Amino acid sequence: MTEADPAQAAIDRHFMRQALAFGARGQGMTWPNPCVGALVTQETPNGPVIVARGHTQPGGRPHGEANAFDRAGPSAAAGGTLYVTLEPCSHRTIRAATPCVERTILAGVTRVVAAMADPNPLFRGLGFALLRTAGLKVTTGVLESEAQAAHRGHVLRVTQGRPMVTFKVARTADGYAGGAGGSRLAVSCPAASAWVHLQRAHHDAIMLGIGSVLADDPLLTVRLPGMAGRSPIRVILDSHLRLPLDGQFVRTAGEVPVWAIATESAPLSNETALVAAGVEVMRVGAALDGHLDLTDALRLLGARGITRVFSEGGPTVGEKLAQAGLADEVIVSTSPNALGHPGVVAVRPGLAALLANPDIYQRVETGLIGHDRFEHFSRIA
Numbered sequence: 001m002t003e004a005d006p007a008q009a010a011i012d013r014h015f016m017r018q019a020l021a022f023g024a025r026g027q028g029m030t031w032p033n034p035c036v037g038a039l040v041t042q043e044t045p046n047g048p049v050i051v052a053r054g055h056t057q058p059g060g061r062p063h064g065e066a067n068a069f070d071r072a073g074p075s076a077a078a079g080g081t082l083y084v085t086l087e088p089c090s091h092r093t094i095r096a097a098t099p100c101v102e103r104t105i106l107a108g109v110t111r112v113v114a115a116m117a118d119p120n121p122l123f124r125g126l127g128f129a130l131l132r133t134a135g136l137k138v139t140t141g142v143l144e145s146e147a148q149a150a151h152r153g154h155v156l157r158v159t160q161g162r163p164m165v166t167f168k169v170a171r172t173a174d175g176y177a178g179g180a181g182g183s184r185l186a187v188s189c190p191a192a193s194a195w196v197h198l199q200r201a202h203h204d205a206i207m208l209g210i211g212s213v214l215a216d217d218p219l220l221t222v223r224l225p226g227m228a229g230r231s232p233i234r235v236i237l238d239s240h241l242r243l244p245l246d247g248q249f250v251r252t253a254g255e256v257p258v259w260a261i262a263t264e265s266a267p268l269s270n271e272t273a274l275v276a277a278g279v280e281v282m283r284v285g286a287a288l289d290g291h292l293d294l295t296d297a298l299r300l301l302g303a304r305g306i307t308r309v310f311s312e313g314g315p316t317v318g319e320k321l322a323q324a325g326l327a328d329e330v331i332v333s334t335s336p337n338a339l340g341h342p343g344v345v346a347v348r349p350g351l352a353a354l355l356a357n358p359d360i361y362q363r364v365e366t367g368l369i370g371h372d373r374f375e376h377f378s379r380i381a
């Protein structure tokens, strides 16, 4: 239930917006847990003020609420209001940390404002019920759609067993991602490239097809100042284990993990060589076309705890993901410069048709990054 008093509802939205912004700091670092933002306010004669903020820490613990209470110190939260972007957890895991519901009650908080309920049907509403039973006032659903978007990876992993997938493709003004024969193009301007590095850091894993690896020999790490440690796991969809042993991925597998997903029929000798070079090889079933089953590959990543996947291609992977209903977010950036002759089409016809269908994708954001125009589509069905 949301707050009936409009003035209090506005205050709640104000603080929830800050909790969401604070929680977003953990994106890409908290898997297998969601990156929850939390803050504690206290009433003063001049209105409510924030006395502590927290967000889920790298590796997934402490949770956002626990982090806020730790920062608040003893008694600072007593009598205050907890704003939290997801329903506080109520169950003990094998690591036996105190559930956030217990921490909240012990901290003496008198009111809890949450953006959304736990997506897990086994626990949904339990945290809220326990808090109410303990005498706390509970308000829910504040900025729920923003929270659902922020926690989409966690929600999909809990409800469908797979991570959220963001597919990103860059194209020239005339629509090409690569030159004729798949040759590499420097499509993005420097500002847009920096933005892509930031997007990588906000995901748990980067995923791409072996075709892009063979064509470009990319590194796909985060190369922004001070963010070298934020490089996500690199996942290669490599049905037949063709990942070159002398390429950049394998050479750097000791620094940033590389996971190769292959079909059951990929040669064992290739697996042995890749594993010896530090690559983790996983196998899934093959689809009718002989290539690996994308849904199975994503379920495998979900089972390993991955909640957010950033797919940088290529165009074939993007089209397959979208046609399988697996491209949850699609980002298309368009350079003002044209290639001037035919090349590799960036947005293949199957993906273009889906993006143009308002029943399937909603265009949620457009804008300029440097010289490049970007469009962000979000899958609604």
Ligand SMILES: [Zn+2]
Pocket: 063, 064, 065, 088, 089, 099, 100, 101
């Ligand atoms: Zn918790």
